Amino acid sequence: MTNTSVETANVHGAAEGKSKVSGLLSEPLAKEIIEGITAPNLYRAFDDALYWFTKINRAHLVMLSEQGLIEVEVAGRLLQHISDLDQEGSKAFSLDPEREDPWFNYEAELTRRAGPEAGRLHMARSRNDLKKTQERMRCIKLAEELVAGSLAIREALLERAKAEVDTVMPGYTHLQHAQPITFGWYLLGIEAALSRDTSRIESALVRMNNCPLGAGAFAGTRFSINRERTAELLGFDGVQQHSMDAVGNRDAMVELMSAAMQLSMTIGRMSQDFYLWATYEFGMLEFPDRVASTSSIMPQKKNLTVLENLKARPTILLGAMSTAVATLRAVPFGHSQEVSIDSARWVWDSLEELKGILPAARVVVECATPRKERMKDLAGENFCTATALADLLSSRYGLPFRQAHHITGRYVRLVLDGNSPQEAIRGAYEEETGQPLDDIETLLVEALDPAGILDATTGCGPSRAESDVLHRDGLTRLEKDRKASAERLQRRASAELQLNTVSNQLVRKAAEEMAVS
Structure with missing residues (x-):
């Protein structure tokens, strides 16, 4: 585990020393800034940063080596240290909030192991x-x-x-x-x-x-x-x-x-x-x-x-x-x-x-x-099929839908007032049109059957055919x-395999150079 508290020696030694990360700054961060800002940010972010540092550092070193900006043997040695730190995990680090952030703490441990050449890793790069x-x-x-x-x-x-x-x-x-x-x-x-x-x-x-x-x-x-x-x-x-x-x-x-x-x-x-x-x-x-x-x-x-x-x-x-x-x-x-x-x-x-x-x-x-x-049961209660009744009144009897809507609303009110469905639809229809309503039983059987209504639904509604x-x-x-996701993941896996391959090649070359020398 990483150290998750500000060490007393670090805090109280701040006024006596110099900045641990800069040749410009003549004194370290104030204790209050460390305790209130730097330390909480560092401890919260370090473990996750360590995971990504490994990948990014390896890719950066490979590129620097391929571009001739860093010697193969240096790149190989640094890659080996990076691999070691990755294997050891956060327990390899004693975090120091005076070093500001995860990167400077990472670099400090890498420098302790690799010496001054660790500083070459940060060439052409910023935090x-x-x-x-x-x-x-x-x-x-x-x-x-x-x-x-x-x-x-x-x-x-x-x-x-x-x-x-x-x-x-x-x-x-x-x-x-x-x-x-x-x-x-x-x-x-x-x-x-x-x-x-x-x-x-x-x-x-x-x-x-x-x-x-x-x-x-x-x-x-x-x-x-x-x-x-x-x-x-x-x-x-x-x-x-x-x-x-x-x-x-x-x-x-x-x-x-x-x-x-x-x-x-x-x-x-x-x-x-x-x-x-x-x-x-x-x-x-x-x-x-x-x-x-x-x-x-x-x-x-x-x-x-x-x-x-x-x-x-x-x-x-x-x-x-x-x-x-x-x-x-x-x-x-x-x-x-x-x-x-x-x-x-x-x-x-x-x-x-x-x-x-x-x-x-x-x-x-x-x-x-x-x-x-x-x-x-609930699908057939509380007038859940009323819209179907309005549709049927319009399509079967040639009524404008708004008129059919009004008749159906009146039907609902009459049923709520104690009338039977048959009495209600007859009365509502005659009130609105002045005409008698034929074949009431057939109309109500069709309009009050939830399953039947679903079967008759067209377009994007909940019919069996549309659901299929x-x-x-x-x-x-x-x-x-699924296919697109698998392809994206495969591309990234291929990139990681390539990174591992070229990194391992550089590590081996560095080891061979050391053996020869």
Whole structure:
């Protein structure tokens, strides 16, 4: 484990020594700045930074060696030390907040092992482009993980939708009975929304997949580096062309947050429906005990707190994104601590938590069990089929739809006032048209049968035929997105294999040179 507290010797020795990171600064950071700012930032960020430092440092060294900017044997020796540090992990480091940040602490340990030649690693590079490359790679990794989680939920939705395509239930608008639907058709709607959420993340991946490394502090470098080669070794599609934009912009992070929040919102709205439908009052869904919690005082409670957690996730993401946007608003277009540290204060945790909770959402989808008789009964109650009655009055008797709508509304009122359905529809029709209504029984049988109404639905509604089309379309989209994800991951795996291969070759060459000398 890394040291996670400010050492007394470091703090109280600050006034006696010099800066540990600069030949310009004649004294170290003040104790108060270390304790209030530097130390918390360092300890919070180091472990994750270490993971990315390994990859970025290796690619940078390979490129420097290939460009003739650093000797092969030096590159090989440094690569070996980098590999050792990666294997040992954070326990290899004694963090010192006087060294400001993760990079200077990393460099200090590398220098302790490799000597002064460790300083050659930072040739043609700044902490600014290093941090932005680290951030972009982390965004890409998280984006791919969110895509994978979304694909798994969509697969579960499509499987359940196929099984429940004939499970009739009431549909709701304004949380009031509206029209009959099926549970399978409802699940297909959630899958369609998640498909768009997935595409938003995939679209963001295209724009974030350019490498900032080589931008330097913000104005590039005079060394003859090969930015495209470094980008290739790190699995990027290309490089960011404008160096100031590369280090001064966090749009990749903000865009990913926005897409992730939309994803979580879709899941949250589904969870809200499940939450209501599983109550005693609705009684339409059941869940197994493995997704429930209980009360510490009320022994009868079976609480679906997992749905509460899923519903809350968009709020957490919104808070993190609001912090990022508010921090970046009106900040000068370049590098600063606000841009590089403060804007992301809550971003990474919220995205990691969303990634971690997606499998729970998949489990919820898989185990949500409809109470079919209850659903069917509710679909036929509370005038849920009234729209079908209005449609039939219009199509069968040649009435303008608005007139048919008015007759149906009057019918509902008369039934609520105690009239039978037959009396109500006869009276409503005659009041509006002045004509008697023929074949009342046939009309009511057809209009009051939820399953029959669904079969007669055309267009994009919840009929069996349309549901089958939507299901096939969903499977096609899912397969396409799975293939695209696999191809992206394969390209990155190939880049990592190439980086490992050339790095190991340099390490071997360095060892051979040492053996000869």
